Amino acid sequence: MEDETKNNWGSTAWAHLSSTRQHSPLIQCITNFVSMDFMANTLLAAGASPAMLHSLQEIPDFTPNINALCINIGTLTADWLPAMKMAAEVAVKAGKPWVLDPVAAGASKFRLEACIELVKLKPCVIRGNGSEILALFRASVGSTKGVDSMHDSTDAIEAAKSLAEASGCIVAVSGAVDIVTDGKRVVGARNGVAMLQKITATGCSVTALIAAFVAVDPVHAFEATATALSIFGVAAEMAIDLSKGPASLRMHLIDSLYGLDHSTVLKRVNITSL
Amino acid sequence: MEDETKNNWGSTAWAHLSSTRQHSPLIQCITNFVSMDFMANTLLAAGASPAMLHSLQEIPDFTPNINALCINIGTLTADWLPAMKMAAEVAVKAGKPWVLDPVAAGASKFRLEACIELVKLKPCVIRGNGSEILALFRASVGSTKGVDSMHDSTDAIEAAKSLAEASGCIVAVSGAVDIVTDGKRVVGARNGVAMLQKITATGCSVTALIAAFVAVDPVHAFEATATALSIFGVAAEMAIDLSKGPASLRMHLIDSLYGLDHSTVLKRVNITSL
Amino acid sequence: MEDETKNNWGSTAWAHLSSTRQHSPLIQCITNFVSMDFMANTLLAAGASPAMLHSLQEIPDFTPNINALCINIGTLTADWLPAMKMAAEVAVKAGKPWVLDPVAAGASKFRLEACIELVKLKPCVIRGNGSEILALFRASVGSTKGVDSMHDSTDAIEAAKSLAEASGCIVAVSGAVDIVTDGKRVVGARNGVAMLQKITATGCSVTALIAAFVAVDPVHAFEATATALSIFGVAAEMAIDLSKGPASLRMHLIDSLYGLDHSTVLKRVNITSL
Numbered sequence: 001m002e003d004e005t006k007n008n009w010g011s012t013a014w015a016h017l018s019s020t021r022q023h024s025p026l027i028q029c030i031t032n033f034v035s036m037d038f039m040a041n042t043l044l045a046a047g048a049s050p051a052m053l054h055s056l057q058e059i060p061d062f063t064p065n066i067n068a069l070c071i072n073i074g075t076l077t078a079d080w081l082p083a084m085k086m087a088a089e090v091a092v093k094a095g096k097p098w099v100l101d102p103v104a105a106g107a108s109k110f111r112l113e114a115c116i117e118l119v120k121l122k123p124c125v126i127r128g129n130g131s132e133i134l135a136l137f138r139a140s141v142g143s144t145k146g147v148d149s150m151h152d153s154t155d156a157i158e159a160a161k162s163l164a165e166a167s168g169c170i171v172a173v174s175g176a177v178d179i180v181t182d183g184k185r186v187v188g189a190r191n192g193v194a195m196l197q198k199i200t201a202t203g204c205s206v207t208a209l210i211a212a213f214v215a216v217d218p219v220h221a222f223e224a225t226a227t228a229l230s231i232f233g234v235a236a237e238m239a240i241d242l243s244k245g246p247a248s249l250r251m252h253l254i255d256s257l258y259g260l261d262h263s264t265v266l267k268r269v270n271i272t273s274l
Numbered sequence: 275m276e277d278e279t280k281n282n283w284g285s286t287a288w289a290h291l292s293s294t295r296q297h298s299p300l301i302q303c304i305t306n307f308v309s310m311d312f313m314a315n316t317l318l319a320a321g322a323s324p325a326m327l328h329s330l331q332e333i334p335d336f337t338p339n340i341n342a343l344c345i346n347i348g349t350l351t352a353d354w355l356p357a358m359k360m361a362a363e364v365a366v367k368a369g370k371p372w373v374l375d376p377v378a379a380g381a382s383k384f385r386l387e388a389c390i391e392l393v394k395l396k397p398c399v400i401r402g403n404g405s406e407i408l409a410l411f412r413a414s415v416g417s418t419k420g421v422d423s424m425h426d427s428t429d430a431i432e433a434a435k436s437l438a439e440a441s442g443c444i445v446a447v448s449g450a451v452d453i454v455t456d457g458k459r460v461v462g463a464r465n466g467v468a469m470l471q472k473i474t475a476t477g478c479s480v481t482a483l484i485a486a487f488v489a490v491d492p493v494h495a496f497e498a499t500a501t502a503l504s505i506f507g508v509a510a511e512m513a514i515d516l517s518k519g520p521a522s523l524r525m526h527l528i529d530s531l532y533g534l535d536h537s538t539v540l541k542r543v544n545i546t547s548l
Numbered sequence: 549m550e551d552e553t554k555n556n557w558g559s560t561a562w563a564h565l566s567s568t569r570q571h572s573p574l575i576q577c578i579t580n581f582v583s584m585d586f587m588a589n590t591l592l593a594a595g596a597s598p599a600m601l602h603s604l605q606e607i608p609d610f611t612p613n614i615n616a617l618c619i620n621i622g623t624l625t626a627d628w629l630p631a632m633k634m635a636a637e638v639a640v641k642a643g644k645p646w647v648l649d650p651v652a653a654g655a656s657k658f659r660l661e662a663c664i665e666l667v668k669l670k671p672c673v674i675r676g677n678g679s680e681i682l683a684l685f686r687a688s689v690g691s692t693k694g695v696d697s698m699h700d701s702t703d704a705i706e707a708a709k710s711l712a713e714a715s716g717c718i719v720a721v722s723g724a725v726d727i728v729t730d731g732k733r734v735v736g737a738r739n740g741v742a743m744l745q746k747i748t749a750t751g752c753s754v755t756a757l758i759a760a761f762v763a764v765d766p767v768h769a770f771e772a773t774a775t776a777l778s779i780f781g782v783a784a785e786m787a788i789d790l791s792k793g794p795a796s797l798r799m800h801l802i803d804s805l806y807g808l809d810h811s812t813v814l815k816r817v818n819i820t821s822l
Binding site (some may be wrong): 076 | 581584585589591598599600601602603604605606609610658798799800801802803804805806807821
Binding site (some may be wrong): 307310311314315319325326327328329330331332335336381484524525526527528529530531532533 | 571580581582583585586624625655656657697745746748749786794795796798799
C-alpha cells in the first residue's frame with residue numbers, strides 16, 4: 001500500500017517534470033539579487049523558460065503572457081514593492097498562478113507588512129521555512145494557538161494549515177521534511193540533503209520550480225508543490241555523492257536536475273501523507 | 275581555398291584573443307542583475323578588465339577612461355535608462371566603441387522604445403537573438419519586407435542587414451549559426467553547442483566579449499564581432515566533453531576560455547561568408 | 549622562533565574559523581550586485597549566516613540584531629548610500645563591528661566622497677587593494693608623504709598605516725602579500741594564489757569573511773582581519789591543484805573553505821610581522 005502511494009507520487013512528479021520539459025512554461029520572476037542567477041539556471045535545467053522582469057512599465061504588457069509568476073522578497077526595498085503587487089494583480093486577473101517566497105518575513109515590520117499585503121493578492125502557493133511561515137501566520141491569522149515555540153517545519157504544521165485555510169493558498173514549509181498543506185490535506189516531501197542549507201538561494205530556486213510545476217498543472221497546485229519540492233530534493237540526492245562541498249553540490253544539483261530520468265524519479269520521490 | 279579562409283579567420287580570432295589578454299581592455303558593463311557575475315567572469319577569463327558601474331554621478335568621470343562599453347537591458351527599469359543613455363553618449367564623445375544587447379526587445383512597448391532610443395546613440399555593435407533583432411528591425415526600420423514569419427537566426431539575415439544599413443551598426447544574430455553583418459558583408463560563425471541555451475546569461479556574456487574584442491581592434495568591429503562569437507563558441511565546444519549538464523558546462527566554458535591556445539583556435543574557429 | 553610565531557597565527561586562525569562554524573554569526577551585507585551570490589556562499593561555507601538586506605525601512609529593526617556588518621560600494625548609486633550610512637550608524641550605536649570595502653574608491657569623485665563619508669562612520673576594518681587604499685589615504689589623510697608612485701600592496705604600507713592611524717580602523721591591503729595594520733603593528737598574510745584575480749568578487753568575499761571573523765572576536769579585530777585573509781588564501785591554495793581555470797578554482801575554493809581542517813590550517817597559515 002505504501003509502495004503504491006509512493007509510486008503514485010513518483011508518477012505525478014515525473015508527469016510534472018516531463019510536462020515542464022515539453023511545454024517550457026514562461027515563468028516571470030521578481031526576485032532578490034542574490035538568487036537571480038541560480039534561480040534562472042534552475043528553471044532552465046528543469047526545462048522552463050525564466051524571465052527576470054520587474055519594471056512597472058512593462059508588467060501590463062508582459063505579465064498576461066506568462067504561465068506563472070514567482071515573487072520573492074529577499075532583497076526587498078520600498079521601490080520594488082509596487083511592481084510585485086502590480087504583477088500579482090495582473091497575473092491573477094489573467095488567470096495565471098503566482099507563488100510567494102516570503103524570505104525573512106519576520107525580520108522587520110516593513111517586510112512583514114509587505115508579505116501581508118502580498119498574501120492578500122491571492123498567491124496560489126506560499127513557500128517558506130518554518131520561521132517565515134510562522135511569522136506570516138502570526139501576523140495574518142493571529143497568534144492564538146499556542147504556537148509561540150514552533151521553529152522547525154514539523155512544528156509549523158499547525159501554523160501552515162491555519163495560514164492555508166485563512167488565505168486559500170497552498171502553504172509549503174521547507175525543513176528536514178518539507179511540509180505541504182492546503183489546510184486540510186498535509187503531505188511531507190522527504191527528499192533533499194542537509195548540505196543544501198550551505199548554498200545560498202536554494203529555497204528561492206525551489207520556489208521558482210514550484211511556479212513552473214504549478215504552471216503546467218494549475219488545477220493540481222497542491223500536488224505540483226509537493227512534487228517540485230521532491231524533484232529538487234532528488235536532484236540534490238543524486239548530486240551529493242559527486243560533491244566535495246556546497247559549491248560542487250550546487251553545480252551537480254543543476255546538472256542532475258537537467259538529466260533526471262524516469263526510473264530515478266520513480267525510485268527516489270518520497271512523499272507521504274502526514 | 276576554404277581552408278585558407280578558415281585559417282585567416284582563425285588567425286584573426288587568435289589575434290583578438292591575444293590582444294585582449296595582452297592589453298586587458300577596461301570594459302564598462304551596464305547590464306542586468308542576472309548576468310553580472312557570469313559576464314564579469316567571462317571578461318576576466320578572456321583577459322579583459324570588467325567594471326560594473328552604472329551610476330549617473332560617476333559616468334562623466336569614469337566612462338572617458340574605458341576602452342569599450344557594454345549595455346544590456348535585461349532587467350531594465352526606468353531609473354536605469356538615463357545612465358545607459360549618458361554612458362553611451364559619453365563613450366561616443368570620447369571615441370570609445372559601445373555594444374548593445376537588446377534583451378527581450380519585443381517584450382513590451384517600454385523596452386522596445388528604450389532600445390530604439392539606444393540605437394540612435396550609435397552603438398558600434400548590436401547583438402541579439404533572432405526575435406530581438408527582428409523586433410528592433412520592425413520598430414526602427416519598418417516591417418515592409420515581409421519578414422513577419424522570421425524567427426531564427428538564418429531567417430533574420432535580411433532584417434539584420436536592413437537594421438545594420440539603417441543604423442550604421444554591426445548587427446549580430448545569435449542562433450544555431452551566429453550571423454554577423456555590416457549591411458553588406460554577411461558571415462556565419464559556426465561554433466558553440468546547443469546546451470548553451472540552458473545556461474542563463476550566455477548571450478549577455480558573449481556580448482561583453484564582443485565589447486572586449488572591439489576594444490582591442492576598433493577599426494575592425496565587423497571582424498571582432500565574428501571572432502568573439504566564435505571564440506566563445508570554441509570555448510563551449512572544448513567544455514562540452516567535460517560536462518554532465520548546464521552547470522558543469524558553464525564552469526568548464528570559463529576555464530576553457532581562460533586556457534584557449536593557438537592551435538585550438540586555429541583548428542576550431544569556423545567562420546564563413548554567407 | 550619563526551615556526552612558533554607561525555603556529556601561533558595558525559592556532560589563532562583555527563580559533564576564528566572554529567568559532568565562526570560554532571556560533572554562525574549573522575553578517576548583514578550591503579554589497580554590490582556582482583558579488584552577492586559569491587559572498588553569501590563564502591559566508592555559508594565558513595559557517596556564518598549571511599543576510600543581504602539593504603532597505604532603509606528595515607535597518608532600524610534588523611541591524612541591531614546582527615553580529616557584524618559588511619558594506620561594499622562596488623555598484624554604488626546615490627540611492628543606496630543612505631542605507632549604507634544608516635546601517636553603519638545603527639551598527640556602531642548597537643556596538644556591532646562593521647567592515648568597509650571601498651571598491652574602486654578612486655574611480656570617481658562621487659565614489660571617493662562616499663568612501664570618505666563612510667570612513668567617518670567608524671568602520672572597524674577597511675579592506676581594499678593598493679590603489680583603493682591609496683585613493684582613500686590621499687583623500688582622507690592627505691597626499692603629503694610622497695606616495696604618488698605607490699601602486700602595489702607593499703608600497704601601500706605607509707599609506708595604510710597613516711590611514712589606520714588617522715581613522716582608528718584596521719586597514720588591510722590585498723596584493724601578492726596581504727598587509728594588515730592598525731597604524732602601529734604591520735603583518736603580512738602570505739597565503740592565496742595569483743589566479744584569484746581572474747575571479748570576480750574574491751576581494752568582496754574575503755571582506756565578508758573578515759566581517760565574520762571580527763564578529764566572533766571583536767576585541768581582536770587586527771588578528772581577525774589577518775586570519776580571515778589567510779584562511780581565504782589557504783582555501784584557494786587547497787583548491788588550485790584541483791582546478792583547470794578560474795571557474796573551477798572558484799568552486800573548489802568554496803568547497804575547500806567548507807572543509808578546511810585543523811592540521812591544514814596550522815600547516816598553511818603564513819602570517820608574519822613586517
